[in-house]
Amino acid sequence: MRPAQAPSSEILDALFSVFRDHGFEGASLSDLSRATGLGRSSLYHYFPEGKEQMAKAVLERARSIIDNDVRAIATGTGTLKTRVRKIITTLDQIYASGHSGCLLGRLATSPIGAPARLDLQLAFASWIEAIETLARESGQAASDARAFAEDWVARLQGALLLQAANGDVGPYNRAMDALQDLARDVSSAGKKAPSATR
Amino acid sequence: MRPAQAPSSEILDALFSVFRDHGFEGASLSDLSRATGLGRSSLYHYFPEGKEQMAKAVLERARSIIDNDVRAIATGTGTLKTRVRKIITTLDQIYASGHSGCLLGRLATSPIGAPARLDLQLAFASWIEAIETLARESGQAASDARAFAEDWVARLQGALLLQAANGDVGPYNRAMDALQDLARDVSSAGKKAPSATR
DNA sequence: ATTAATGAACCGAACGGTCGGTACACTAAC
């Protein structure tokens, strides 16, 4: 089973959407074939190990998105406020302002196989580290920043889940506000003052 | 299709576990049959409309658990502290201290059919209202309490999801701590002071 | 320059197996 040729970006995007919207078990080969425009057997040309390998490829993509569009920005140049805003914009795009699901969350509880699971964990880890960086810069102590990051990622995942359940994007918007608040000002956290911007 | 006899509590428990652990699409009739000890035909005796009806029954059960063991306690007698602690104990049992998944979260994104989906939404609503009650009693303003409740439920769901992804129960424990903090003292929220109890 | 050989890309058809669901005869209890 040699690696075969790398599938195109369009193919990966199509697979990504199907897995995100239908989950691992809910995504049938017919769905994946239809979405990519490739015949069943063509899919097996690019992914000889089948569905699990497709999930892995899609999770690798998710991981690289987080690395490049979240983590890299978090640790990059510019003011804290600018970087936070940029990340929020990116997330708003990815999650359609809270109306779309998250691939990672959707696959987290699925039998995707060990290799794919590792990518899932790495993606979450990279994400958490990105937020942790921002929290540290906002003045939080090391252990606090770590906890904040984990809790915030959890909160976002839960917010997307709740949106899927009842259509309410309130929790999603407030999670984004909470991220924005990291850049409010470094020393003192404003007490109340509900979000006016955004 | 007359109602038939109501399925026993044990049967519902078995179905509950399978759906919670494998999701809707991941739970096959063979799985459900094996777990309940009932043959396919017996399952269809109790649930003539099939799998979706099983999911609905299990969600009704989840809803009644939330109504009776969370919401009723939240609005019941006793000090705020006592009630919060009791609810945390119950949740710790249900979620095996954060090591088990949540049925609601697992089914939230599945094609379970409209009737079952309604029960899912009602269960979440009841849960949120329970937490909202506690938040109100802790001194939060009405709209703040509502937002707190939604955000907290989202946070818990995300914490369970993250645990499923990487095995870390940190977010779950901190979510419980945050709930506990509602009963710290009614007027002023302690500034730092990481959780020593629990 | 022509031809042969290669291999990536792709496909429809079909594999064995499992899916959710049904038919029906039977048992046991009232």
Added chain:
DNA sequence: GTTAGTGTACCGACCGTTCGGTTCATTAAT
């Protein structure tokens, strides 16, 4: 003797996967 409950056998559809084969551009040999 009605009826709740069950076991067995079975259904068509679809599952993930594999097979046999075609197209076509590139490379190598003549």
